[in-house]
Amino acid sequence: MLTVENLSKRYPNGLLALSGIELRVRPGEILGVVGGSGCGKSTLLRVLSGLEPPTAGRVTLNGTDIASPREEIGFVFQEPRLMPWLSIRDNVAFGIRHLPKTEQTARVDEALQRVGLADFARCWPRELSGGMAQRAALARALVGRPSVLLLDEPFSALDALTRYDLQDHLLELWSYERPTMVLVTHDIEEALVLSDRVVVMQPGPGRIQTVATPALPRPRERTDPLFEDWKHRLLGELSRSFRDHRRGEEAFPAAAI
Numbered sequence: 550m551l552t553v554e555n556l557s558k559r560y561p562n563g564l565l566a567l568s569g570i571e572l573r574v575r576p577g578e579i580l581g582v583v584g585g586s587g588c589g590k591s592t593l594l595r596v597l598s599g600l601e602p603p604t605a606g607r608v609t610l611n612g613t614d615i616a617s618p619r620e621e622i623g624f625v626f627q628e629p630r631l632m633p634w635l636s637i638r639d640n641v642a643f644g645i646r647h648l649p650k651t652e653q654t655a656r657v658d659e660a661l662q663r664v665g666l667a668d669f670a671r672c673w674p675r676e677l678s679g680g681m682a683q684r685a686a687l688a689r690a691l692v693g694r695p696s697v698l699l700l701d702e703p704f705s706a707l708d709a710l711t712r713y714d715l716q717d718h719l720l721e722l723w724s725y726e727r728p729t730m731v732l733v734t735h736d737i738e739e740a741l742v743l744s745d746r747v748v749v750m751q752p753g754p755g756r757i758q759t760v761a762t763p764a765l766p767r768p769r770e771r772t773d774p775l776f777e778d779w780k781h782r783l784l785g786e787l788s789r790s791f792r793d794h795r796r797g798e799e800a801f802p803a804a805a806i
């Protein structure tokens with residue numbers, strides 16, 4: 550269980566980015582996080598990963614505080630962040646270079662196979678398309694066999710078709726080891742296609758406004774009228790978060806829909 554208790558984050562410049570965040574993410578759950586620009590989504594992921602310390606409150610994984618980055622927590626950023634001087638194979642192996650060579654090779658082969666890049670292991674990052682590079686980034690995150698995978702707008706730089714393809718692909722990857730996933734996205738459709746629950750955040754400081762549990766059968770169909778209904782509900786929640794913020798109102802404590 551990934552647990553966030555009364556988390557606040559104030560940056561050294563005094564800006565309060567997160568306040569009073571409470572979350573319990575079940576093992577294997579896919580949690581979507583949506584909200585306007587600047588409402589603290591990336592900050593939340595960085596604190597969950599151990600990259601940023603919380604100012605107040607606690608983040609624990611199975612009862613242990615997350616105080617620094619660790620192998621069991623994988624991270625995928627908006628850009629692939631591959632090292633240009635390393636082959637795809639070596640990029641993927643980077644986080645597990647402390648393991649015995651045979652174990653490294655087996656894990657990297659498996660990860661590249663799963664993301665469909667087995668034939669590109671010897672390529673350089675510059676030789677891959679944007680979608681392929683992001684698949685390599687997914688392989689790099691998965692090779693450490695994380696029990697938690699954090700994704701910060703992983704597909705937002707890609708065209709719509711590639712994005713749909715990778716959304717489906719992400720579900721397939723999830724199905725092998727079923728890590729807990731926290732997926733930050735600007736895209737409500739993406740959140741609805743992938744997530745068991747969707748957190749809507751409000752800005753200034755970042756808080757949880759609503760936690761939605763879309764009652765939609767899987768696999769999720771974008772053309773399903775129920776899907777459309779949920780999209781409208783979440784859009785309504787998002788615009789309410791801006792409206793309330795402008796008026797200085799807070800939807801607090803978080804509501805559930």
Ligand SMILES: Nc1ncnc2c1ncn2[C@@H]1O[C@H](COP(=O)(O)OP(=O)(O)OP(=O)(O)O)[C@@H](O)[C@H]1O
Nearest residue numbers: 560561562564566585586587588589590591592593
């Ligand atoms: N290192 C930092 N130092 C100071 N302030 C920061 C830092 N990083 C982020 N912030 C501020 O914290 C707030 C939340 O930023 P954050 O990047 O978490 O938002 P976000 O929801 O991810 O936005 P976006 O959707 O644009 O990616 C913003 O006001 C931002 O300016």
Ligand SMILES: [Mg+2]
Nearest residue numbers: 590591592701
């Ligand atoms: Mg962000």
